[in-house]
Amino acid sequence: MLYEVNAEALSSNSLFLPESTAKSFGIENKQTVTLSFGKRKIPVTVNKVHSTNDSRIFVSKNVRSELLIDTNVKYEMAYSNNELILGPIIGLLLGKSDVRLQKYLQNYLIYTMLYEQINGVLFVFCEQQIDFANEKITGYVFDPSTPDNWRKAELPFPRAVFRRVELSKKTLTGLQEKIGAGFFNAQYFDKWQFWNWMSPYEELGKHLAETTNKVTLTNVNTFIEKYNGVYLKPKNGSRGQGIYYISKKENQYLILENYQDNIQQLSSEQMTKFLSKHSFFLLQQPIHLHTFEDRKVDYRVILQKDGTGHWQCTGIIARFGNTNAISSNFKANGFAMEGTLALMTQFGYDELTAFKKNQEIISICTKMACTIDDIAGAYADLGIDIGIDKDGKVWVIEMNKRPDHDFPLFINDRKMYYSVKSNPVLYAKYIAMGN
Amino acid sequence: MKFFIQTIPSTSSTISIPFTELDKLSLQGKQTITISIGVIQKNAVLSHHNDNDRCIYISSDLLEAMSLPEFIEYEIKIQDDILFIGPILGMLVRGKIAEMNLPRIKIYKNYLIDYQHVNGLIVLFTSDGINYKKKLVNGYAYNPINKEWVEGIFPFPSAVFLRKSIKESSRKKLQKLIGNNFFNSHIFNKWEMWEWFSKSEQLKQNLPETVLAENMEEVKKLMAVYQKTFIKPRAGMQGTGIFQLSMVGKEYTLSYRVKDKNFKTILDNWEAVQLYLQSELNLQNYIVQQKIPLLRNNNRVMDNRVIVVKDQNGAWSVSGMVTKFGDIDSIVSNISSGGSAEKGWQALVEMYQGDSKQAFKKYMEIEKLAITCCEVLESKGLHLGYIGIDIGIDENHHLWVIEINNRNPDMTIALDANDFQLYYKTKSAPFHYAKWLAGFGGEKRDAL
Numbered sequence: 105m106l107y108e109v110n111a112e113a114l115s116s117n118s119l120f121l122p123e124s125t126a127k128s129f130g131i132e133n134k135q136t137v138t139l140s141f142g143k144r145k146i147p148v149t150v151n152k153v154h155s156t157n158d159s160r161i162f163v164s165k166n167v168r169s170e171l172l173i174d175t176n177v178k179y180e181m182a183y184s185n186n187e188l189i190l191g192p193i194i195g196l197l198l199g200k201s202d203v204r205l206q207k208y209l210q211n212y213l214i215y216t217m218l219y220e221q222i223n224g225v226l227f228v229f230c231e232q233q234i235d236f237a238n239e240k241i242t243g244y245v246f247d248p249s250t251p252d253n254w255r256k257a258e259l260p261f262p263r264a265v266f267r268r269v270e271l272s273k274k275t276l277t278g279l280q281e282k283i284g285a286g287f288f289n290a291q292y293f294d295k296w297q298f299w300n301w302m303s304p305y306e307e308l309g310k311h312l313a314e315t316t317n318k319v320t321l322t323n324v325n326t327f328i329e330k331y332n333g334v335y336l337k338p339k340n341g342s343r344g345q346g347i348y349y350i351s352k353k354e355n356q357y358l359i360l361e362n363y364q365d366n367i368q369q370l371s372s373e374q375m376t377k378f379l380s381k382h383s384f385f386l387l388q389q390p391i392h393l394h395t396f397e398d399r400k401v402d403y404r405v406i407l408q409k410d411g412t413g414h415w416q417c418t419g420i421i422a423r424f425g426n427t428n429a430i431s432s433n434f435k436a437n438g439f440a441m442e443g444t445l446a447l448m449t450q451f452g453y454d455e456l457t458a459f460k461k462n463q464e465i466i467s468i469c470t471k472m473a474c475t476i477d478d479i480a481g482a483y484a485d486l487g488i489d490i491g492i493d494k495d496g497k498v499w500v501i502e503m504n505k506r507p508d509h510d511f512p513l514f515i516n517d518r519k520m521y522y523s524v525k526s527n528p529v530l531y532a533k534y535i536a537m538g539n
Numbered sequence: 540m541k542f543f544i545q546t547i548p549s550t551s552s553t554i555s556i557p558f559t560e561l562d563k564l565s566l567q568g569k570q571t572i573t574i575s576i577g578v579i580q581k582n583a584v585l586s587h588h589n590d591n592d593r594c595i596y597i598s599s600d601l602l603e604a605m606s607l608p609e610f611i612e613y614e615i616k617i618q619d620d621i622l623f624i625g626p627i628l629g630m631l632v633r634g635k636i637a638e639m640n641l642p643r644i645k646i647y648k649n650y651l652i653d654y655q656h657v658n659g660l661i662v663l664f665t666s667d668g669i670n671y672k673k674k675l676v677n678g679y680a681y682n683p684i685n686k687e688w689v690e691g692i693f694p695f696p697s698a699v700f701l702r703k704s705i706k707e708s709s710r711k712k713l714q715k716l717i718g719n720n721f722f723n724s725h726i727f728n729k730w731e732m733w734e735w736f737s738k739s740e741q742l743k744q745n746l747p748e749t750v751l752a753e754n755m756e757e758v759k760k761l762m763a764v765y766q767k768t769f770i771k772p773r774a775g776m777q778g779t780g781i782f783q784l785s786m787v788g789k790e791y792t793l794s795y796r797v798k799d800k801n802f803k804t805i806l807d808n809w810e811a812v813q814l815y816l817q818s819e820l821n822l823q824n825y826i827v828q829q830k831i832p833l834l835r836n837n838n839r840v841m842d843n844r845v846i847v848v849k850d851q852n853g854a855w856s857v858s859g860m861v862t863k864f865g866d867i868d869s870i871v872s873n874i875s876s877g878g879s880a881e882k883g884w885q886a887l888v889e890m891y892q893g894d895s896k897q898a899f900k901k902y903m904e905i906e907k908l909a910i911t912c913c914e915v916l917e918s919k920g921l922h923l924g925y926i927g928i929d930i931g932i933d934e935n936h937h938l939w940v941i942e943i944n945n946r947n948p949d950m951t952i953a954l955d956a957n958d959f960q961l962y963y964k965t966k967s968a969p970f971h972y973a974k975w976l977a978g979f980g981g982e983k984r985d986a987l
Binding site for chain 1: 540652653655656740850852854855856884888895896898899900902903904907959960963964967
């Protein structure tokens with residue numbers, strides 16, 4: 105049921121509800137309830153009204169101005185524990201600055217595709233538009249009745265915020281404090297934190313390459329002894345940039361940099377010096393992923409929460425890399441394929457075996473995502489890179505917190521692409537309506 | 540973590556768990572504990588061991604008269620100070636236990652293709668195998684190692700997937716044993732469905748207007764408004780036994796389909812229609828419904844079978860959609876009557892001539908409508924775990940709920956559309972859901 109809100113000259117703190125609505129919520133006439141709009145709340149006295157139009161509610165002017173209710177869009181309502189939620193109010197933190205935000209407004213329309221199922225206030229904003237002192241945000245509300253589809257408005261802090269942009273530490277903690285778990289994909293973490301969080305759990309750790317942040321010659325030697333070679337990786341790198349593979353041949357260290365052809369040969373002394381320049385890197389066990397005609401293959405698992413409030417796999421996309429690269433994180437010279445199809449192609453699986461492997465991958469990724477939720481706060485949009493070795497074992501390579509949403513386009517799957525964009529908004533609605 | 544269970548011949552009422560687990564389960568210092576296996580609860584002396592951290596020992600007196608197969612890996616959890624060992628799940632099938640044999644029950648293994656994420660004991664049984672008094676069941680347990688069923692007497696499961704309808708008396712007895720933890724046992728007919736859905740604010744605009752066939756005056760009015768109606772058996776499935784009644788001027792045409800052939804009967808006036816229907820059909824068993832001008836593709840009626848399941852988190856979720864096309868000029872779009880199927884998404888993209896944005900919006904609108912149907916059925920007290928809903932699209936792209944296939948909807952329709960992944964996903968869903976019902980599912984619980 106959708107409601108239009110009208111602000112009238114009524115006695116302050118009053119709310120007029122259609123009889124049928126009040127009845128369905130079990131609210132009595134003259135009952136005092138807390139009306140919430142985003143993070144703002146106000147006590148109101150409910151008056152039941154008989155009306156031929158069941159889709160209109162009336163609030164006194166002070167209620168509208170104190171809650172910053174936008175009366176140009178239609179809302180849903182939910183009621184529990186004496187709290188009446190008018191919503192949803194969903195904020196998408198997408199732009200780095202107001203200028204950039206304005207520039208890309210038309211691109212953000214893709215997040216509003218399912219607005220007919222969302223309703224309420226769906227707005228985009230950037231860091232500089234947040235007014236912590238007055239607890240309000242100036243953002244752009246999706247409003248299809250306006251020529252640009254977006255309308256600048258002053259809004260309360262929302263109950264749900266989806267983050268997809270860099271933020272200052274101050275804003276990050278400020279929003280976390282104000283919005284709590286409704287601020288999702290908030291906290292970013294690096295590869296070392298990820299390993300530290302996951303590895304204590306036997307069930308999860310066994311799917312991760314052994315990692316240390318102590319980049320010393322001794323550790324390099326230990327890894328090489330154990331695994332014949334070792335990766336030197338930046339904590340935060342992505343797309344395979346800045347990754348080295350180190351092996352040893354007759355007391356000489358051989359260093360191969362990703363995407364480069366030349367191999368450096370270093371003595372122990374030179375190696376020590378080389379490592380000291382990379383002290384903020386990580387050493388990692390090399391995983392021998394099953395290749396396909398000399399191409400490295402990895403799989404991007406798109407794990408998202410949706411309108412059910414739970415983790416779901418939106419899709420899996422395999423990348424078949426450049427033949428010479430040491431990682432498959434590569435767009436040029438490679439190709440992509442839908443996950444199940446790739447499993448059948450790469451391993452010769454039949455449909456059923458591919459289904460089971462698919463389920464296994466999703467299960468491992470979901471367990472990790474739930475653990476991350478427990479440790480680092482709420483997430484709802486993750487891009488998890490996994491690989492499969494010769495024995496069919498699943499290795500989790502990396503978890504991306506601000507994942508590239510374009511993966512489905514590499515396999516020309518528009519449905520998956522729109523789902524990737526819509527799921528965080530559907531989840532935000534689930535949160536914003538008090539579930 | 541998963542554990543094997545070994546039974547130790549002893550009367551000490553003891554359960555011994557690996558020392559390393561004591562801490563994880565916060566059982567340090569406890570002397571006794573209540574254990575729960577399926578619906579059976581017993582008090583046990585708690586002890587621990589160091590010899591195998593994947594093994595739990597249980598003294599045989601605790602498992603009196605029943606067996607807990609040793610070839611199975613079980614999950615454990617602590618809740619309200621009770622140690623749960625499971626999941627113990629069941630599937631109630633038609634027939635008698637004496638008639639069961641391995642070839643006959645082979646087909647049920649299809650539900651266990653994703654056993655790797657279910658674990659525990661899964662028992663296939665028949666009504667006469669239930670011992671309500673002792674809370675035991677005589678049936679077949681699934682052995683995941685050799686993928687075969689093994690006969691035995693097992694604890695009664697804590698959640699049951701019903702593959703047959705049951706009498707009200709059996710329902711009451713089951714309820715006493717496991718509360719509401721059994722699903723897919725209800726049958727309802729088209730008229731009941733219409734009565735429920737038409738009272739829902741969200742659904743009534745998506746329902747064809749429907750009247751009871753025995754009420755001929757109502758039928759006549761319906762014909763006056765819509766000129767074309769369907770006469771459908773209340774309990775029919777798969778488009779069998781459906782008549783189309785159309786009116787042109789004063790003349791009526793009754794069309795129907797028998798063995799893939801279309802037939803027509805011309806009737807001169809309403810009295811003739813009434814006479815014909817009353818003599819040919821047992822009208823008490825029929826409803827009459829407004830004919831929706833469904834979209835056609837090359838003169839083939841199309842509608843969508845939406846497959847909705849309760850997922851591993853207990854939430855309604857659409858696992859996929861298959862579009863069905865009727866045979867040319869057939870009045871129904873059922874594959875068993877000569878139609879074909881394709882993946883729902885592809886059909887929608889074609890319908891919107893490649894505009895994938897429109898197709899996606901419509902797809903999600905169909906999903907939402909299907910889930911709303913499930914929620915209404917649930918609010919009527921029906922416990923369903925998976926269901927097939929036929930949703931049609933008319934020429935104005937408005938959605939219509941055509942039919943609900945519940946209890947045991949045929950999921951091979953996914954195979955007709957060559958969508959094996961959808962078929963497997965749907966087949967494995969009931970036991971994922973049963974596991975959640977039994978308290979062992981859910982992403983959170985699964986985590987550690």
